[in-house]
Amino acid sequence: MREVSVVGVGMVPFGKYRDKTLADIAWPAVKHAIQDAGVQKKDIEVAYCGTALGGMMSGQRILKSVGITGLPIVNVENACSSSSSAFRQAWIGVASGIYDVALVIGVEKLTKFGGGTLPLEKEDFEVTHGLVMPALYGMRAQRYMHDFGLAPDTLAKVAVKARAHGALNEDAQFRKPVTVEEVMAARAVAEPFTLLHCCPSGDGAAAAVICPTEMAARFTSKAPIRVLASEVNSGRYMTGFRDMTTPEITVRGAHEAYEIAGVGPEDLDVLEVHDAFTIAEILYYEALGLCARGDAARLIEDGDTSLGGRIPVNPSGGLLAKGHPIGATGVAQIVEVVRQLRGECRNRQVEGAKVALTHCTGGGISGFDHGACSIHIFAR
Amino acid sequence: MREVSVVGVGMVPFGKYRDKTLADIAWPAVKHAIQDAGVQKKDIEVAYCGTALGGMMSGQRILKSVGITGLPIVNVENACSSSSSAFRQAWIGVASGIYDVALVIGVEKLTKFGGGTLPLEKEDFEVTHGLVMPALYGMRAQRYMHDFGLAPDTLAKVAVKARAHGALNEDAQFRKPVTVEEVMAARAVAEPFTLLHCCPSGDGAAAAVICPTEMAARFTSKAPIRVLASEVNSGRYMTGFRDMTTPEITVRGAHEAYEIAGVGPEDLDVLEVHDAFTIAEILYYEALGLCARGDAARLIEDGDTSLGGRIPVNPSGGLLAKGHPIGATGVAQIVEVVRQLRGECRNRQVEGAKVALTHCTGGGISGFDHGACSIHIFAR
Numbered sequence: 001m002r003e004v005s006v007v008g009v010g011m012v013p014f015g016k017y018r019d020k021t022l023a024d025i026a027w028p029a030v031k032h033a034i035q036d037a038g039v040q041k042k043d044i045e046v047a048y049c050g051t052a053l054g055g056m057m058s059g060q061r062i063l064k065s066v067g068i069t070g071l072p073i074v075n076v077e078n079a080c081s082s083s084s085s086a087f088r089q090a091w092i093g094v095a096s097g098i099y100d101v102a103l104v105i106g107v108e109k110l111t112k113f114g115g116g117t118l119p120l121e122k123e124d125f126e127v128t129h130g131l132v133m134p135a136l137y138g139m140r141a142q143r144y145m146h147d148f149g150l151a152p153d154t155l156a157k158v159a160v161k162a163r164a165h166g167a168l169n170e171d172a173q174f175r176k177p178v179t180v181e182e183v184m185a186a187r188a189v190a191e192p193f194t195l196l197h198c199c200p201s202g203d204g205a206a207a208a209v210i211c212p213t214e215m216a217a218r219f220t221s222k223a224p225i226r227v228l229a230s231e232v233n234s235g236r237y238m239t240g241f242r243d244m245t246t247p248e249i250t251v252r253g254a255h256e257a258y259e260i261a262g263v264g265p266e267d268l269d270v271l272e273v274h275d276a277f278t279i280a281e282i283l284y285y286e287a288l289g290l291c292a293r294g295d296a297a298r299l300i301e302d303g304d305t306s307l308g309g310r311i312p313v314n315p316s317g318g319l320l321a322k323g324h325p326i327g328a329t330g331v332a333q334i335v336e337v338v339r340q341l342r343g344e345c346r347n348r349q350v351e352g353a354k355v356a357l358t359h360c361t362g363g364g365i366s367g368f369d370h371g372a373c374s375i376h377i378f379a380r
Numbered sequence: 381m382r383e384v385s386v387v388g389v390g391m392v393p394f395g396k397y398r399d400k401t402l403a404d405i406a407w408p409a410v411k412h413a414i415q416d417a418g419v420q421k422k423d424i425e426v427a428y429c430g431t432a433l434g435g436m437m438s439g440q441r442i443l444k445s446v447g448i449t450g451l452p453i454v455n456v457e458n459a460c461s462s463s464s465s466a467f468r469q470a471w472i473g474v475a476s477g478i479y480d481v482a483l484v485i486g487v488e489k490l491t492k493f494g495g496g497t498l499p500l501e502k503e504d505f506e507v508t509h510g511l512v513m514p515a516l517y518g519m520r521a522q523r524y525m526h527d528f529g530l531a532p533d534t535l536a537k538v539a540v541k542a543r544a545h546g547a548l549n550e551d552a553q554f555r556k557p558v559t560v561e562e563v564m565a566a567r568a569v570a571e572p573f574t575l576l577h578c579c580p581s582g583d584g585a586a587a588a589v590i591c592p593t594e595m596a597a598r599f600t601s602k603a604p605i606r607v608l609a610s611e612v613n614s615g616r617y618m619t620g621f622r623d624m625t626t627p628e629i630t631v632r633g634a635h636e637a638y639e640i641a642g643v644g645p646e647d648l649d650v651l652e653v654h655d656a657f658t659i660a661e662i663l664y665y666e667a668l669g670l671c672a673r674g675d676a677a678r679l680i681e682d683g684d685t686s687l688g689g690r691i692p693v694n695p696s697g698g699l700l701a702k703g704h705p706i707g708a709t710g711v712a713q714i715v716e717v718v719r720q721l722r723g724e725c726r727n728r729q730v731e732g733a734k735v736a737l738t739h740c741t742g743g744g745i746s747g748f749d750h751g752a753c754s755i756h757i758f759a760r
Contacts, residue, residue: 057458233450
């Protein structure tokens with residue numbers, strides 16, 4: 001297997017683009033990634049497009065609009081991990097030597113669907129009985145607060161941190177900071193969550209170009225960002241009383257990713273993690289090994305994971321502030337860490353960042369922690 | 381790259397399963413493929429699930445129902461080529477040495493969607509102006525009949541052949557033979573097509589297990605069916621007046637697949653091609669090189685492509701008789717040729733078949749012949 005690097009990234013600000021087609025939302029991200037990489041359209045040998053709800057032929061429609069046709073295009077769906085799973089398919093193609101230059105797209109238009117669930121989700125027993133994502137994570141939050149004494153205002157501080165970071169990111173859906181009081185006073189969604197504990201619905205797109213590391217200098221003078229690990233997993237079925245506050249698929253995936261990359265959590269300088277709800281970020285600190293079980297609150301209280309702290313998490317604003325157009329999120333996380341590792345993030349730059357991790361998990365299925373989880377580790 | 385073989389296949393009869401979930405439709409196909417391959421559940425290292433309209437986490441939902449969880453599962457969408465594209469992803473994974481044993485699933489439940497188009501197809505200019513698939517192929521048929529003098533009753537004979545083959549296949553949606561007169565007299569759909577010129581809507585699933593050829597004997601005493609070429613392409617944008625009767629993506633894909641496989645059309649013993657409409661089979665005879673341009677009618681009239689003929693096409697009944705649950709079709713074609721190459725097809729067996737081709741194309745996009753096309757070549 002060849003070492004693979006990201007050589008170009010691009011994204012559009014996440015937000016609401018009700019009047020745009022999926023292709024019109026996505027093509028600027030693709031264009032920016034290609035220009036950033038310095039590749040020509042004809043250099044691109046394969047494209048993978050991650051989308052959960054974009055509809056048939058999303059990748060083909062997007063690439064037609066930028067004049068890239070005739071190459072193999074494959075659309076990948078893995079719920080919230082759609083485009084991070086697409087990234088792994090592209091990585092496999094390049095690492096194995098089948099392709100030299102691959103394009104990965106993440107895209108979603110949720111305004112079109114009104115944020116509703118898909119027809120086939122009606123088949124899931126838990127979902128039909130009310131265990132939609134905010135309810136599921138609300139229960140996890142209640143349990144964690146009970147078991148480890150997490151205070152409501154500490155939980156609110158996760159949202160405050162996200163919004164403070166998002167205020168520094170011109171691609172974020174929310175750029176207005178909020179206070180703990182505002183988070184606590186927002187309208188209730190699912191105990192203990194108010195609206196500001198939950199990521200928003202929205203539209204967006206992100207793209208990345210990868211190639212063998214040894215080939216990067218042909219295209220760009222920018223530092224290639226090496227892929228140390230590219231990992232996708234699905235959930236493991238668990239019967240009986242589950243440990244609701246241990247995200248099993250993330251624990252397992254992180255273990256595998258660290259082993260493949262030859263680094264540990266202590267080596268990370270910056271992370272983008274799947275903070276779909278405030279409690280999610282707390283759980284993932286522990287699952288990813290940033291701290292011991294039950295100690296995550298301290299990272300928030302001490303500012304360790306804020307910009308300027310020991311190990312910043314979600315400098316982009318994360319799902320809570322940058323937004324979460326499902327299929328776009330995985331590649332958007334990669335866009336952020338590539339820019340961080342290149343030192344391009346100006347007022348939200350994590351100084352001297354050399355190793356980064358992205359974590360994307362989702363897809364609610366009864367009996368699973370999650371349906372899919374993808375973890376990537378990158379290094380300058 | 382390692383040589384890869386299919387070691388197990390399974391499918392469920394295509395038909396209408398309104399009251400079943402997607403998972404309940406698919407799991408028997410998966411179970412049969414695993415048993416046929418002789419692998420254990422724990423041997424399966426990765427799964428790819430092709431579906432166009434199955435909804436989020438289709439593969440995860442299906443595999444949970446057979447107790448296969450915790451492995452990487454990736455869902456692939458490429459319209460009619462969804463599961464054939466999924467097959468190529470699995471092939472890449474095994475050929476490159478990343479995985480040893482991979483499972484590929486194709487599945488669709490069209491009764492759930494009532495055969496309608498997806499929301500985002502409303503964005504396509506040609507589709508919104510009426511150029512849905514039957515209309516598009518109807519225009520191609522008109523043009524071909526004008527240019528090459530194809531007679532209406534010859535076109536009808538494609539459907540008659542499909543139904544005659546389907547009558548011998550217990551997995552076919554339609555098992556009742558029809559006559560030329562019945563085809564001509566059926567209700568009109570899009571000139572020159574009657575209902576019997578068009579593949580039906582339906583539900584179904586198919587599955588295959590692959591591994592390195594050198595490893596096959598560990599699992600099964602059946603002959604491994606070697607993958608000589610696994611190829612996916614997307615359409616090439618064409619402006620101005622297109623040659624409506626040359627399926628560009630199939631011509632290009634076939635050229636590439638023959639080159640990779642080191643065989644030509646003259647070496648093929650049996651094919652499964654994408655006969656979504658009668659004219660499609662005619663066009664693909666020429667695009668795949670089975671005959672010269674304009675000569676396809678003779679293959680039908682002379683019975684060359686019927687069972688017992690020189691080079692049988694669609695012994696399964698094809699899309700016209702076996703049915704076409706979109707995402708299931710690609711792997712279902714592979715199921716048929718694997719059984720043919722193993723000599724398991726009893727009353728529809730192509731005697732002594734050693735080399736086979738499957739061809740799956742689809743996804744209507746303005747300016748493209750098709751959005752995606754996948755061609756595979758197999759050998760005993």
